[in-house]
Amino acid sequence: MRTNTFLKIMVLALGVFCLSSCSTTKxxxxxxxxxxxxxxxxxxxxxxxxxxFGDEGGGANNPNRLxxxxxxxxxxxxxxxxxxxxxxxxxxxxxxYLATHASAKVRLExxxxxxxxxxxxxxxxxxxxxxxxxxxxxxxxxxxxxxxxSYGKEKPVSLGHDETAYHLNRRVNxxxxxx
Numbered sequence: 001m002r003t004n005t006f007l008k009i010m011v012l013a014l015g016v017f018c019l020s021s022c023s024t025t026k027x028x029x030x031x032x033x034x035x036x037x038x039x040x041x042x043x044x045x046x047x048x049x050x051x052x053f054g055d056e057g058g059g060a061n062n063p064n065r066l067x068x069x070x071x072x073x074x075x076x077x078x079x080x081x082x083x084x085x086x087x088x089x090x091x092x093x094x095x096x097y098l099a100t101h102a103s104a105k106v107r108l109e110x111x112x113x114x115x116x117x118x119x120x121x122x123x124x125x126x127x128x129x130x131x132x133x134x135x136x137x138x139x140x141x142x143x144x145x146x147x148x149x150s151y152g153k154e155k156p157v158s159l160g161h162d163e164t165a166y167h168l169n170r171r172v173n174x175x176x177x178x179x
Contacts, residue, residue: 074091076128076172091135098136099139108146109175110124111169114161
């Protein structure tokens with residue numbers, strides 16, 4: 001159920017991103033806002049509007065606002081381990097949070113669809129996790145904050161045998177680890 005809601009939000013955010021990327025006025029940046037427990041939470045800003053998601057009111061309670069820490073899922077093309085260009089902004093938001101919160105740790109779980117041998121899929125999941133980790137490290141996240149693991153095809157989120165199921169299983173899960 002949580003995955004379906006997350007996918008809907010990601011599709012909506014991607015659609016808004018595509019529409020707003022045509023705008024001639026783009027303000028880029030990342031800002032922090034206090035959350036209820038007094039800590040800081042990173043928020044993405046600047047996809048052509050005040051808050052980046054078409055809500056000119058800029059309300060902090062906007063559920064579509066991209067913020068960290070929040071577990072994320074990044075999807076990959078068949079037999080590829082290159083991070084999708086549309087995921088880089090989200091990964092950068094996560095990196096900003098991690099870089100400014102040295103005690104925060106994240107686990108990157110690489111996964112593959114059922115096609116291919118067990119060994120091949122474990123290696124492919126590892127390369128996918130390392131690809132996301134490389135972007136985090138380029139943005140200033142310490143290696144000690146990142147743990148990578150590959151499950152290959154062993155932990156599918158969709159048990160189907162069609163392209164939709166395969167797509168959902170070709171992923172890296174970014175999981176914040178509790179202290």
